[in-house]
Amino acid sequence: MGKFVISTRKNGEFQFNLKADNGQVILTSEGYTTRAACENGIESVRKNSGDDARYERKRSTNDKHYFNLKASNGQVIGSSEMYESSAAMENGIASVTKNAPDASVEGN
Numbered sequence: 001m002g003k004f005v006i007s008t009r010k011n012g013e014f015q016f017n018l019k020a021d022n023g024q025v026i027l028t029s030e031g032y033t034t035r036a037a038c039e040n041g042i043e044s045v046r047k048n049s050g051d052d053a054r055y056e057r058k059r060s061t062n063d064k065h066y067f068n069l070k071a072s073n074g075q076v077i078g079s080s081e082m083y084e085s086s087a088a089m090e091n092g093i094a095s096v097t098k099n100a101p102d103a104s105v106e107g108n
Helices: 035-048 086-099
Strands: 003-008 014-019 025-028 055-059 065-070 076-079 104-107
Touching: 003 035, 014 035, 014 086, 025 076, 025 086, 035 065, 035 076, 055 086, 065 086
Parallel strands: 003 104
Antiparallel strands: 003 014, 014 025, 055 065, 065 076
């Protein structure tokens, strides 16, 4: 099962990473000013991760594939790493869909 790991950035903001069973980061959040807001972001990922329409599939300027997971209000709640192919990106989306709903929460 995956896990959300909360950490503190150098600027004092909180962020979370969703990690798969193998420890690989599959989704990274924005920065939040409070831990409570960060935990709300995690709940939003859990709630929205099962809806394929919430995934925005994108390509970077250097032709890498990545995705954003968006809340119902359109706000980005997490972004993926860069992938070499669209198939690898789709595997990343499948991993978020599988891991997020029941993932534990760790960290400060």
